[in-house]
Amino acid sequence: MATKTTIHDIASFLNVTASTVSRALNNNPRISENTRKAVLKAAKQLNYQPNNIAAALRNGKSNLIGVIVPTADRAFFSSVVRGIEEIANRLGYKIIICQSYDDYSKEIQTVEALANARVDGIIASIGKETVNFDHYNDLLKKGIPIVLFDRTTDQLAVNQVMIDDYQGAYDAVSHLVDEGCQRIAHFTSPVKISIYKERLRGYTDALKDHGIPFDDNLVIESNLQLEGGRQSMLQLLELNKMPDAIFSASDYGAMGAMQVLKEKKIKIPQQVALVGFANEPFTSFTDPTLTTVDQLSLAMGHVTAELFFDQLNSLDKQIPQRTQKTVLQPQLIIRQSSLRSSGRV
Amino acid sequence: MATKTTIHDIASFLNVTASTVSRALNNNPRISENTRKAVLKAAKQLNYQPNNIAAALRNGKSNLIGVIVPTADRAFFSSVVRGIEEIANRLGYKIIICQSYDDYSKEIQTVEALANARVDGIIASIGKETVNFDHYNDLLKKGIPIVLFDRTTDQLAVNQVMIDDYQGAYDAVSHLVDEGCQRIAHFTSPVKISIYKERLRGYTDALKDHGIPFDDNLVIESNLQLEGGRQSMLQLLELNKMPDAIFSASDYGAMGAMQVLKEKKIKIPQQVALVGFANEPFTSFTDPTLTTVDQLSLAMGHVTAELFFDQLNSLDKQIPQRTQKTVLQPQLIIRQSSLRSSGRV
DNA sequence: CTTAAATGTGCAATCGATTGCATGTTAATA
DNA sequence: TATTAACATGCAATCGATTGCACATTTAAG
Numbered sequence: 001m002a003t004k005t006t007i008h009d010i011a012s013f014l015n016v017t018a019s020t021v022s023r024a025l026n027n028n029p030r031i032s033e034n035t036r037k038a039v040l041k042a043a044k045q046l047n048y049q050p051n052n053i054a055a056a057l058r059n060g061k062s063n064l065i066g067v068i069v070p071t072a073d074r075a076f077f078s079s080v081v082r083g084i085e086e087i088a089n090r091l092g093y094k095i096i097i098c099q100s101y102d103d104y105s106k107e108i109q110t111v112e113a114l115a116n117a118r119v120d121g122i123i124a125s126i127g128k129e130t131v132n133f134d135h136y137n138d139l140l141k142k143g144i145p146i147v148l149f150d151r152t153t154d155q156l157a158v159n160q161v162m163i164d165d166y167q168g169a170y171d172a173v174s175h176l177v178d179e180g181c182q183r184i185a186h187f188t189s190p191v192k193i194s195i196y197k198e199r200l201r202g203y204t205d206a207l208k209d210h211g212i213p214f215d216d217n218l219v220i221e222s223n224l225q226l227e228g229g230r231q232s233m234l235q236l237l238e239l240n241k242m243p244d245a246i247f248s249a250s251d252y253g254a255m256g257a258m259q260v261l262k263e264k265k266i267k268i269p270q271q272v273a274l275v276g277f278a279n280e281p282f283t284s285f286t287d288p289t290l291t292t293v294d295q296l297s298l299a300m301g302h303v304t305a306e307l308f309f310d311q312l313n314s315l316d317k318q319i320p321q322r323t324q325k326t327v328l329q330p331q332l333i334i335r336q337s338s339l340r341s342s343g344r345v
Numbered sequence: 346m347a348t349k350t351t352i353h354d355i356a357s358f359l360n361v362t363a364s365t366v367s368r369a370l371n372n373n374p375r376i377s378e379n380t381r382k383a384v385l386k387a388a389k390q391l392n393y394q395p396n397n398i399a400a401a402l403r404n405g406k407s408n409l410i411g412v413i414v415p416t417a418d419r420a421f422f423s424s425v426v427r428g429i430e431e432i433a434n435r436l437g438y439k440i441i442i443c444q445s446y447d448d449y450s451k452e453i454q455t456v457e458a459l460a461n462a463r464v465d466g467i468i469a470s471i472g473k474e475t476v477n478f479d480h481y482n483d484l485l486k487k488g489i490p491i492v493l494f495d496r497t498t499d500q501l502a503v504n505q506v507m508i509d510d511y512q513g514a515y516d517a518v519s520h521l522v523d524e525g526c527q528r529i530a531h532f533t534s535p536v537k538i539s540i541y542k543e544r545l546r547g548y549t550d551a552l553k554d555h556g557i558p559f560d561d562n563l564v565i566e567s568n569l570q571l572e573g574g575r576q577s578m579l580q581l582l583e584l585n586k587m588p589d590a591i592f593s594a595s596d597y598g599a600m601g602a603m604q605v606l607k608e609k610k611i612k613i614p615q616q617v618a619l620v621g622f623a624n625e626p627f628t629s630f631t632d633p634t635l636t637t638v639d640q641l642s643l644a645m646g647h648v649t650a651e652l653f654f655d656q657l658n659s660l661d662k663q664i665p666q667r668t669q670k671t672v673l674q675p676q677l678i679i680r681q682s683s684l685r686s687s688g689r690v
Numbered sequence: 691c692t693t694a695a696a697t698g699t700g701c702a703a704t705c706g707a708t709t710g711c712a713t714g715t716t717a718a719t720a
Numbered sequence: 721t722a723t724t725a726a727c728a729t730g731c732a733a734t735c736g737a738t739t740g741c742a743c744a745t746t747t748a749a750g
């Protein structure tokens with residue numbers, strides 16, 4: 001097991017000091033070209049690997065970014081993370097990914113652990129349960145930059161990136177109306193974090209703007225998972241008058257509805273049209289394929305990371321901060337499950 | 346912006362030295378109970394957060410584990426990662442996730458960057474292109490433990506966790522034979538990393554054991570993505586005699602075939618039965634639902650992490666290592682796409 | 691009452707890289 | 721030739737936590 005070489009090893013090898021080696025490796029202009037070359041050569045020869053830990057301690061900067069997501073195995077989040085990672089790597093940063101599992105105490109622990117690991121900042125999507133944000137505010141007080149994406153909050157004075165959930169929902173419902181639907185149900189979550197609030201608002205506003213009365217019975221709450229969607233659908237089927245369309249705040253919820261409808265031999269979209277939300281990979285594989293709202297996850301990752309690093313750099317330069325919200329426009333992906341009017345797909 | 350408190354701040358606050366504080370915080374038995382309590386109290390009062398970087402430098406141990414996957418936004422990998430993270434967190438470690446994007450030079454860079462970040466070890470699934478393993482061997486020489494999962498190699502003397510791809514394929518094909526299929530095609534990758542080699546071997550052996558002649562025309566190579574599956578299917582349709590079943594080494598490939606078959610009004614499974622591989626989330630949402638081989642991704646993450654930490658601990662104790670392969674048995678998930686014999690699902 | 695053992699803290703070095711300041715050398719200018 | 725500027729490198733402190741060894745105090749044993 002080779003003992004690791006340090007700049008001191010290189011220094012004594014070349015009969016100079018560690019200072020010189022350090023400067024040479026960091027392209028400090030005060031080092032002569034000859035020395036620099038000699039150092040680089042010796043470094044290669046001795047198989048030198050810089051110790052980022054030591055540099056981090058000295059510089060107070062780890063080049064590590066903490067990323068907190070509720071869960072990494074959901075297409076949306078893993079895709080955002082990928083976007084973040086692409087930008088981060090390009091700038092010489094690595095990311096530490098942590099999952100909160102939508103658990104409040106786990107989120108607190110995670111934030112603290114990342115702070116102790118001396119990450120240079122945190123990019124997070126907050127958990128569903130989280131209503132108190134002290135753990136994030138503590139970081140802000142210490143000057144650790146934070147950027148939130150998707151699941152955001154106005155209770156923190158930080159930069160945020162989200163999609164326009166309101167508009168996405170509005171577009172989805174408008175589309176259903178255009179297709180001739182008049183009795184449109186909505187699947188939502190009982191936990192009213194902003195994204196679900198906004199989607200509900202988009203739904204009701206779209207109805208209003210199209211002169212369709214709002215019916216409380218048509219708004220069904222569930223966990224928005226597959227089973228939740230199934231239950232919600234069964235609940236709708238017990239109404240005197242069935243809806244002719246469903247706008248679900250999640251693709252999984254819509255999928256549950258689709259399963260039940262198919263089991264009951266109810267035709268999609270002729271009898272009931274369906275629209276989901278998130279553009280999960282499976283939505284293009286169902287039969288019929290599922291109309292949904294794309295959240296531009298990769299782009300969101302990119303934008304979030306760019307915003308984060310902008311902030312990080314301006315912090316260095318003592319540029320005063322103003323928190324900003326970046327809102328991305330989602331895109332309605334029209335597929336078979338909502339296309340009643342014609343054969344076009 | 347509060348300047349961060351260190352053990353020295355606590356020390357001077359209590360009129361003791363940093364040594365005492367450090368020992369108290371680490372539950373060193375040589376510290377009196379009174380002092381310990383006082384230190385803990387002061388730490389809380391001064392809002393002390395340990396600096397892991399400093400400890401890492403001193404201890405030569407970062408409590409960080411590097412995890413390298415080809416891509417984090419594939420269900421299988423993100424699920425394994427989740428499994429790894431669960432175990433790691435429980436043991437006080439955090440993981441740094443890096444994506445190689447199946448790019449050889451990116452993989453080399455990543456390994457090096459993780460080494461520089463002084464991770465305590467690496468858990469990896471190697472890229473498709475990778476045929477030279479020097480970058481990993483360099484780490485081994487430095488005593489950094491490595492465990493591989495899923496995409497492994499015999500060219501590295503490290504612990505490995507994989508599923509029995511051979512058996513998974515063998516079971517899948519046997520199942521198709523049981524369902525009465527006699528002309529079974531196979532979708533595979535031109536890149537013959539071990540997983541694809543093993544699945545091909547399972548396919549051929551199963552045919553042989555059931556007395557079905559091997560037909561070269563029925564083995565189609567593609568990238569195994571959706572489009573690849575479509576192309577492969579079209580290729581098969583041009584044969585004089587169509588196959589009556591397809592075993593695809595990936596779910597996406599099977600999905601492509603399903604799409605083409607449905608477009609051509611060819612009945613699944615009556616005319617052509619389908620089996621995929623990986624149990625991607627969408628496979629239970631297709632119509633017909635797709636028979637596939639589950640890879641126990643979460644379990645694989647758990648097992649891999651446990652193996653890794655066992656090794657890490659025994660390294661500390663200077664226990665001699667013997668590399669071992671852990672092979673998990675995959676599970677055939679039988680769904681509609683392959684069930685010809687009866688109505689049971 | 692003396693001596694040895696047990697107990698609780700402090701001192702100072704260490705991990706490896708970085709950097710302000712000082713010093714020595716060479717080249718350029720008057 | 722003297723003087724100064726420009727250049728190249730070294731010295732030593734620093735980042736924060738840890739730990740072997742030394743020292744002082746208390747307790748127990750003889």
